[in-house]
Amino acid sequence: MSIDLLATGIALLTFFGISALMALSLNLEYGVAGIPNFGKALFVSIGAYTAGVTYTRLLPLLAGQEVIDPCGRTLADALQLRSDIMFTDPTAGWLNFAITLLIAGLIGGAVGYGLSYITLRLKEEWFLALVLLVSGEIIRIVVRGYDPIICAHNGLSGIAQPFVAVGDTQTASILFAALTVGFALIAFVYAERLIRSPYGRLLRAIRENEHVSQSLGKQVARIRAQVMFIGSFMAAVAGVLFALNIGFVNTNDYVVTLTLDVWVMVVLGGAGNMRGALLGAAVITILDRVTAIVAIQLNMAGSQWEFNYFRFILFGLLLLLMLRFRPQGILPERRDTTSVPLVFAEETADRGAGAEQPSGD
Amino acid sequence: MLHIDDVHKQYGGLLALSGASLEVGAGKLIGLIGPNGSGKSTLINVISGVTPLTSGRVTFDGHDITNHTADAVFRHGLIRSYQDPSVFFEMNVLDNATLPIRAQIGENPLLAPLRRLWRRQEETNAHASLDVLKSLQLARHCANLASDLSGGQMKLLELARTLQGAPKMMLLDEPTAGVAPPLAYQIFEAIRRLRDEHGITFLIIEHRLDMLFDFVDELYVMHMGAIIAHGSADDIAANPTVRDVYLGY
C-alpha cells in the first residue's frame, strides 16, 4: 500500500480549486441573494460540453488543420489529432483554452440569466429550484442521446489541459493545479468585494424582502438574473476545468449528486460567507478523496463493502447535522456594512451628544 | 399630481375597493381615514404596484401608472411606506436608510468590486442618510441591526428610508402607529416641513385623528372600498355620515 503523496496533493489541490469555484458561485446565488439554485450540475456541464465541442471543432482550426468528425469511424484519428495539437502547438492549445472558457462562461451565464428571468418573474423562487433541477437532467439526457455534441453516451476523451505541452506530466499537473486555484482565488476576491459593496447590500435586501425591495425601486427579477449570470458563468468555467482535469467529457459526471455536493459545501462552510465556501469546498474535497482512496484500498484488501456509497451517506449525515445544530455553517455570514465605517467618526460623536439629550428636552 | 379613477380590487369574493376615486394636487398634504378594513391599505397597494387592480385607472405626475410594477412606480417618484414594520431586519439602520438612494454606482455588479469607483458616492450617501436619521433621533442606532429597534423606531426608520428615495410624493400607511405622542407630533411637523420646503406631496393614512386633523389640507374618508366623504378637517368632523361610520360621536 503506497500512496504517491505529491500526486495526491496535486490532485486534491486541483479538485479544491474546481470545487471552490462551484461553491463560491452557489454561495453568491443562495448564500447572499437567496436564490436556491438546484441546477449547479447543469451549469457545470455546460462548461464541460463546451470544452468537448471546442476541442473537437475549434482546436484543429486554430492549428490550421482540418476538422475531423470526432464520433464516427474517424474517432481515433480525431483523438490523435487533438492530442497532437495540444502537445505540439501550445499557441493553438492556449488560444483554444481561453476561447473555451469565454464561450462556456457566456453560454452558462446566458442560460442562467434566461432561466431565472423566465421563472422568477412568474413564481416563487423555489419554482426556479425545481426548473433548474429538472432542466439539468433533461439537458443531460439530450446530450447523452445526441451525437454531435460529445458523441452521445460515449463521451469524448483526449480533452487535455493546456499545460501538457511542457512535456513533464508532473510539472504540467502542478501548473494546472495552480491555474485552477488561481481561478478560484479570482472568483473569491470578486465575490468578497461584491458582497462588501452596495451591490451586496442590494442582494441581501432582496433576499430578506423582495416586495419591499421592489417598492424601493429595485428591479428584483433583473438583479436576480444578473446574479444567476455571474454564478452560472463561474460554474461553467469550473465545468471546463473539471473536464480538462479528468481529460474527458461524459454526461455521467454531471448528475444531481454533483449539485448536492456543492450544496453541502455551502451549508457546511456557512451560507453567505465566502471564506466559508472555500472551507466547505476544502473539507468536502478532502473527504471525497479520502473516502475514494479508502474505498480502493478496501476493495484491494478484498472487502465486499462498497465503501463508495458511504460517501453519500456521510455527506447526507453531515448536511443533516449541520442544519440541525449549526444552520449558519462553520463560518457564519458576516454582518458586513458598506456605509457605517464611512460615517463612523460622526456616529460616535453623536453618541456623546445623544447622552445629553434627555436632560435638554 | 395623483389621480385615482374608479378603482376596483377584488380578492376572491371580497370587493376590497369598489370604485374608489380621489385626487391629490401637487404639494398637498392629504389624509385618508376610515374604519378598519375599509380598503385604505389596499388602495395604497394598488397605487404603488404592489397588488394588481381589477379595474380603474391611476395616473401620477402626467403618467398612466395603472398596474405598473412597484419599481417603476418608485422611479416616477411615488414612494410608499408600509403599515406593518417592513424594515430590513437583518441589516443595520444606516444601510436601511441608504438602500433606496437612486443611481448608486456600487449597485452595478461590474463596478461594485472596485471600491474606489463608488466609495466617495457611498460616503456622501451615508452622510445624507445619517442626517435624516439624526432628524428622526435614530442616529445613535445607525450601526445597530434594524431588528433591535422598537416598533415606533422602525416606523421612523421607514420614514427615513422613504425620504432617501427622493420622492415627489409619499404614500404613508400609518406613519405614527406605535409612536409616542410627542414624537408622533414631531413626525407630522417633519412631514409639513418636507411639504413646505421641498414641495413633497403626501397622502397619509392615519387613525390618530387629533394630529392628522391639525396638519392636513384635505381629508378623504373611505368606507367599504369607496370614498364616502371629502373635504377640510372641519367639514369631515361635522359630516354626519362620517360620524356615523367612523368617528362614532
Ligand SMILES: Nc1ncnc2c1ncn2[C@@H]1O[C@H](COP(=O)(O)OP(=O)(O)OP(=O)(O)O)[C@@H](O)[C@H]1O
Ligand atoms: N391580500 C389580501 N387577500 C384577501 N383579502 C385582503 C387582502 N388584503 C386585504 N384584504 C381585505 O381587504 C379589505 C380591506 O383591507 P385593508 O387592509 O385595505 O383595510 P384598511 O382600511 O387598511 O384597514 P386598517 O385600518 O385596519 O389597516 C379587508 O376586508 C381585508 O380583509
Ligand SMILES: [Mg+2]
Ligand atoms: Mg391598513
